[in-house]
Amino acid sequence: MSCPVFPKPAKSKASLWKVFFTKRHSWLDALYERSYGMKMGEYKLPGLTLYMVNQPELVRKVMVQNMADFPKHAMLGDILEPLLGESIFTTNGEQWQKQRNMLDPAFKHARVQQVFGLMQHAVADMLARLEAHQPGQDIDPEMTFVTADIIFRTIMSASLDAEQANRILDAFVRFQAESPRLALRKMFKLPGFLQRGASESKRLAAAKEIRTTIEDIIRPRYRQAEAARAGCPQSHTELENQQDILSSLLLAKDASTGQPFGFDEIVDQISMLFLAGHETTASSLTWSLYLLATHPHIQQDAYEEVTRVLAEQPMGVEALRKMVLVRDVFREALRLYPPVGFFARECAHASEMRDKKMKAGSSVMVSPWLIHRHTDYWHEPHRFDPYRFTSKQLKTPLSKAYLPFGAGPRVCIGAAFAQQESSLILASILQHYHLSLPDGFEPRPVGRLTIRSDNGLRLILTPRNKQPQ
DSSP, X not given: OOOOOOOOOBSSOXXXXXXXXXXXXXXXXXXXXXXXTOSEEEXXXXXXXXXXXXXXXXXXXXXXXXXXXXXXXXXXXXXXXXXXXXXXXXXXXXHHHHHHHHHGGGGSHHHHHHTHHHHHHHHHHHHHHHTTOOTXXXXXXXXXXXXXXXXXXXXXXXXXXXXHHHHXXXXXXXXXXXXXXXXXXXXXXXXXXXXXXXHHXXXXXXXXXXXXXXXXXXXXXXXXXXXXXXXXXXXXXXXHHOOSHXXXXXXXXXXXXXXXXXXXXXXXXXXXXXXIIIIHHHHHHHHHHHHHHTOHHHHHHHHHHHHHHHHHSOSSHHHHHHOHHHHHHHHHHHHHSOSSOOEEEEOSSOEEETTEEEOTTOEEEEOHHHHTTOTTTSSSTTSOOGGGGGOSOOSSOHHHHOOTTOOGGGSOTXXXXXXXXXXXXXXXXXXXXXXXXXXXXXXXXXXXXXXXETTOOEEEXXXXXXXXX
């Protein structure tokens, strides 16, 4: 069986002119054949020198052992600040550690399980919408809708209606489309007036539209928290009784100062959770459905697993734990199409790796996309094989070569949340539908803020009770 689609790499490295004028649509287009086999690469741009680190030992040095020497890249903060403000996605040092300590309790295992019922309500609404799905219709907008809806329900106890969803998600599409262009202009060190302009105005307007919607939802809850802190027992009781993640953030206090998050800080963190919690998971779910549709035998195995488990117990956290193949389909989709294709760091000080002398301020990129497809670390790396995760013949331990959620102290705070909701969504769709692609359709992966299909994912959903026996 042929391997799942991925952009065919060029034979050799593109010139700077070609990168700027023809590769800015997708950073995947700038990769070339050697990118998929190198341990470390160097690329000089007018505005910076970029080092691509693919060797597991060096990745561990950058992201785990010497994390403070390789902070999040300042350019990433500049690009994402209009939407995410100063959230844990972009901050460093003591500020990041304070934020992480205050956020961690909201994503403890017990809390993730506690919001499972809210996830189920959103998935039930998704299944109702799928009844109107037309054969060959793009499924990507629905995956984006349901993951955004889950975030709104579990974090803020607010369901997402169609009008609100379309407004927010359209704004995010605009923000994502313009952001890589800004990054490239910064990398090529263009003058400030060329980094601004009409496209930047669109990007800022899109970010403001998303944040305003989130602010409107949070504001009354934040006032309730202020009343609780002022001594109102009813407000405090109501806050403690709310089951969503926002209530945990509103109650959180800095261990050293005793201070809670301010309003803008809360909005920053919730905006970050919205971006990381819906966009990345939606991308991975869309690719999971594509992989299942193109591998009927694996789809059948997964369907039989779901049927077997649900014959013994109702859908719930314990049932999902028993759906090993469903979980591993999602894990393999994360390997082949990691939603965040690279993690951007920079050298706080001069450093040396593999005989390359990196100056302070140099960019260091760790690319899950390349590491997950490296022949030294994976057997048949471009092939879809969810069974590899239960095999004893892994070429390299997962702890070294599998990093869709990052690694080290900055590993994604919502990893368990994403895996739980994704298993629930996939199991629910498999329970009700057989998946296939229209004849001749093939998705086109592109790398922007996340890895998406440029032409969506046209999917045929055949109800199980209407499928030929």
